[in-house]
Amino acid sequence: MSVYALPDLPYDYAALEPYLSGEIMEPAPRQAPPGLCHRHQHRRRAGSPRRARRSPSGACPRWRRTSPSTSAGTSTTRCSGRTCRRTAVTSPPGSLAAAIDEFFGGFDAFRAHFQANALGVQGSGWSVLTWDTLAQRPYIIQHFDHQGNVPICMTPLLMLDMWEHTYYLQYRNDKATFVQQWWNVVNWADVQRRFEAARAQTPGLIG
Structure with a gap:
């Protein structure tokens, strides 16, 4: 039984066109090296921690380093895939909109902040809207280097993958x-669902 597995995307690979081409979501292996498409990301991120868990304690240190990295990668890939879909809703709804107004000064200011954060990613990484379980408020952060840059108490709500692929x-x-x-x-709608779940399920420090 698989310990780590990414679910299939809830839409066709071409469903995000013209904004994200089907070629990006699933390029043919001859067109791009492994690691560029969702299918290769699925195998790479979900496979390595499974191998690490099966390895004996004396296994190569590479797998001990890879396990937390690809486990985090599984989470980021799942979140970023689920929060993309062609819909008629072009701005946050309900309580999420209210939180964005309160903490970022409105949707336009939030969008400008998120974009600047994304374009400031050097090399590879994500721009992330998170819910801080201690401060009980949203923040925008950069996420990179799965092993050394995983903020404590942050639940991802919306992620933009800035890796070249x-x-x-x-x-x-x-x-x-x-x-x-x-x-x-x-x-x-999915970001709103994550926001509500994060607020309800992460009330702060465990006493």
Whole structure:
């Protein structure tokens, strides 16, 4: 039985076009090296921690380093995949909208902050809207290096993958346009669901 597994995406690989091409979501192996598409990310992220758990305690240290990294990668890949979908809703609803107004000064200010955060990612990583379980408020953070940059008490709500494999085949080096177009596929209903669950299930420190 698999210990780590990513679910299939809840939509067709071409469902996010024209903003994210099907070629990006599932490029043919001859067109791109392993690691660029969702299928390869699924195998790489879910497979390594399974191998690490099966390995004896004296196994190569690489697997001990890889296990927390790919476990975190499984979580980030699952969240970022689920929070993308073509919908008619173009802004956050309900209580999430109220929180964004309160802590970021409105949706336009939040969007500008999130985009600047994404474009500030150097190399590879994510721009993330999180829920801080201690402060009981949302924050925007950069997430990279799964082993050394996993903020304590942060629950991811919305993630934008800024690794090159998510945009280069379609946008080349124009990351700014990629980030702007990505807003068209944000599944705000799923972000709202995550927001409500994070607030209800993470009330703060365990006494």
